[in-house]
Amino acid sequence: MYTWFIDFLFSVIKLSTPIVFATLACDISRKAGVYNMSTEGNMLISALASVVIAGHFNSVWAGLLGGVLTGVLMAAIIGYAHLIGKTNMYLTGLAFNTAATGGTVFVMFMLCGEKTSTNAAIRSYTIPQLNIPFIRDIPVLGKILSGHYLLTYIAALSIFLVWFMLKRTRLGLRMRSIAENPQAAESVGVSVVKVRYISFLISGFLAGLGGAYMSMAYVSFFSRGMVAGRGWIGVSAMNMANGNPIGSSIAALFFGFTDTLSVSLQAFNIPIQFVNMIPYVATILALIIMNILRIRHEKAAEKARLMSVMEKEAASLEK
Numbered sequence: 239m240y241t242w243f244i245d246f247l248f249s250v251i252k253l254s255t256p257i258v259f260a261t262l263a264c265d266i267s268r269k270a271g272v273y274n275m276s277t278e279g280n281m282l283i284s285a286l287a288s289v290v291i292a293g294h295f296n297s298v299w300a301g302l303l304g305g306v307l308t309g310v311l312m313a314a315i316i317g318y319a320h321l322i323g324k325t326n327m328y329l330t331g332l333a334f335n336t337a338a339t340g341g342t343v344f345v346m347f348m349l350c351g352e353k354t355s356t357n358a359a360i361r362s363y364t365i366p367q368l369n370i371p372f373i374r375d376i377p378v379l380g381k382i383l384s385g386h387y388l389l390t391y392i393a394a395l396s397i398f399l400v401w402f403m404l405k406r407t408r409l410g411l412r413m414r415s416i417a418e419n420p421q422a423a424e425s426v427g428v429s430v431v432k433v434r435y436i437s438f439l440i441s442g443f444l445a446g447l448g449g450a451y452m453s454m455a456y457v458s459f460f461s462r463g464m465v466a467g468r469g470w471i472g473v474s475a476m477n478m479a480n481g482n483p484i485g486s487s488i489a490a491l492f493f494g495f496t497d498t499l500s501v502s503l504q505a506f507n508i509p510i511q512f513v514n515m516i517p518y519v520a521t522i523l524a525l526i527i528m529n530i531l532r533i534r535h536e537k538a539a540e541k542a543r544l545m546s547v548m549e550k551e552a553a554s555l556e557k
Contacts, residue, residue: 246498247382251390253501254494256281256456256465258393259448260472261483261490262400263441268481269404270437271417275331276316277445278469279338284309284449286342286356289460290349293360301363302450309446310439317438321431335469343462355461362458365389365451387455389447396444400483413437445469467518474521478528489524496520 260277267274287308292301316334319325343353350359365387374384404410412433415423420430448468453460471493479485500516 244378244381246502248385249498249501250491250495251382251386252456253497254491255387255390255393256448256451256468257471257475257490257493257497258397258487259389259444259451260469261475261486262393262396262472263444263448264472264476265400265404265481265483265486266413266437266441266444268476269410269417270413270434271420272320272434272437273327273473274316274438274441275328275473276312276334277441277448277472278465278467279331279335280309280312280316280442280445281449281452281469282335282338282342282463282465283312284446285453285464286345286449286460288450289356289360289362289453292363292454293356296361298363298365298454301454302365305450305454306443306446309444309449310442313438313442313445314435316442317435321434321438339463342460346460346462353462355459357459357461360459363454364458365455387451389451389455392447393451396447397483397487400444404483409433409436471517471521474525478524492524493517493521 260281263277263280264274284305288301288305290301291304292298295301312334316330319330320327346356347353350356352359367385367387368391370384370391374380402410404413412423412428416428416430416433423433424430449465452464452468457464472490475486475489475493478489496517500513503513503516504510
């Protein structure tokens with residue numbers, strides 16, 4: 239039981255990593271006033287690019303770099319379509335995700351002659367795991383926190399970096415001002431298109447890291463549809479915390495917990511269809527609960543505002 243608990247928490251961190259990347263990618267766009275719906279497809283394309291480039295150059299680092307640059311390139315295309323071409327972001331994101339689902343299978347078949355995975359045709363490369371000094375020697379905690387893939391620690395660092403950028407830098411201030419009032423930001427010389435384009439590129443960078451993790455750490459090959467909705471779960475986590483990188487990352491950990499739970503339950507002869515739907519049912523329930531709490535908070539705030547107005551009016555009548 240003791241060992242199982244440690245392994246379970248270790249797996250929670252492992253399975254949460256791509257969701258954290260997806261969530262942060264969505265947070266960046268959200269704070270710039272754009273709901274980026276293309277994260278799912280971006281991660282999928284980046285996952286394939288990582289494997290193909292690593293196999294071609296015989297280098298795991300080339301694959302990682304290639305996956306990240308692919309994510310940035312895909313985000314640049316989406317940003318151009320929305321910001322310059324004035325396309326609807328929701329429809330563009332949905333079309334992009336659909337194209338990525340079929341397009342990655344087509345490219346994989348052209349390169350490998352396979353429609354399921356690259357495992358047999360392209361040499362697999364895996365991002366190294368890190369055993370952190372001092373932490374690895376801590377009882378229990380060391381076994382949970384140490385020994386993860388490099389990208390897991392980059393994901394943890396990214397949470398702080400995204401928060402710092404949004405709260406403490408000029409670019410973050412401009413993103414938040416544009417989200418609140420783009421006309422006012424434009425009136426003081428801030429280029430809305432430029433700032434939002436930068437937010438797309440950063441979002442693509444994070445999505446590229448998430449895609450590379452899927453095919454070079456989560457597993458060591460690309461398979462069709464392997465992102466399996468994690469990009470959409472990232473959108474949900476972002477909505478739960480209203481784009482706050484710390485809050486949304488906590489939500490991502492919750493979804494990673496449900497994902498790990500669904501994997502663990504497969505050992506108990508529970509129907510696979512029921513097990514696979516657990517993360518998505520948990521997503522829906524979490525969104526419902528968060529919306530109920532948000533509505534109650536808004537009603538309480540509105541009630542407090544009305545009470546304040548009534549008290550001021552009563553005070554003025556007494557005078």
